Amino acid sequence: MANRNRPAGGGDLPGKDTPSARHEVDPPARARTIDPAAEEMLQIADQLGISTAFQRVDEVKPCPIGGEGACCKVCFMGPCRFTGKDKEDKRGVCGATLSTVAARNYIRSVAGGASAHADHGRGIAMALLAVGRGQAPDYHVKDPQKLRRIAAEFGLELDGKDDQKLAEELALAALNDFGRQEGHQIMVSRAPAKRIEKWEKYGVVPRGFDREVVESMHRTHAGTDQDAEHIMDQAVRLALADGWGGSMIATDLSDILFGTPKPIASEANLGVLKDDQVNIIVHGHEPVLSELLVDATQDPEMLEYAASKGASGINLSGICCTSNEILMRRGIAPAGNFLHQELAILTGAVELMVADIQCVFQGVVEVARNFHTEIVTTSPKAKIEGATHIEFDEHRALAIAKQIVRRAIDNYPNRDRTKVHIPQEKSAVIAGFSHEYIRYMLGGTFRGSLTPSTTTSSTARSRGSPPSWAATTRG
């Protein structure tokens, strides 16, 4: 098990000529992952004494209170602990039961996660608003057909309006929906009538997103909602508010701005990193910067600058959801998932990792200290101690993207070749199955429906698992 306090970089790296760690991996590494590339990098982490989440998951023992029972910190008469065999019988200082405390803790987690999703949607709406107002010259409406379709759903008048005007109106309507005080969210109308009927029956039709979060926090304030089932009903309404008023808006507005995905071939895993190129990894969730980074890395001026530093090109890849955004629209290869973020840096071949929001381990900065890799945060909402902060602004997006790429290129000569170890592991992938594309494949514009698919299943002409691509469609 790795020791977090061991001096960084204290071990020798297996050279490129040594047999692949895939075949000689030690038992602990094999038990921690089924991915051969991750397995290979974990062995290197162990040899260098560099801590990753894979080690910390063993080192960090679950909090005995949270692991066994619950802790309430809602007010300062506590914290109150609910543990032991009699935890169900225990009461907080205020008299709260374990069920109430568990429900309150749960809905506060839902509020946090839902807020992250919805704030992402709000960020895309703000970008669309800047485009509509002519303040973001580096972006354009890439799917005007979808712009009109979604604008119509929001009840906007389409006639006589160009894309820019409509983009502004739709952005304002979407932003207004987040703060809607009366009635339900616009997107809820997409749900089947029977589903809405059920939501109405249980009183969980989502209202404006912000209202649901504020009400959830209010209800869980000390001395307010103290009926666990009643709190859980609100958790359902809040979760629906996220799905229908946060994530759905984020997806639709992203498609309008950056294009609705259609199938595109790429590759995935740490093997997409390149030994002789400037490697930049995007990490986080938002496409507004990563889209422009794709353009910046393909810019002839940047490629020429990279060549001047001895690199044969600029290789952009990704981790996590922002990676998905540029995979499904631009075919940019993911270097891995959430769990590969520290492992990618361990390859010693990453010049710069640019992170925006959500799912970014604070641990990446610590791992990067062992290499030349620079971690750059970009969101005004998220900084990490020890990382460089270059704040993103959609009004001058391309200039900022080029600034980041140039920084990565400048860092390329600092790469220590003796520390480079890129696993060869990568897989072919086809991404980009938007629901629009699936409908097109199942009948096209004139008879687009899921009928061909359901008919073949119900008549037993097609059996078993759905086609493999179903697993790669966007949720």
Ligand code: SF4
């Ligand atoms: S709300 Fe009640 S259970 Fe929670 S910390 Fe305060 S006194 Fe304790």
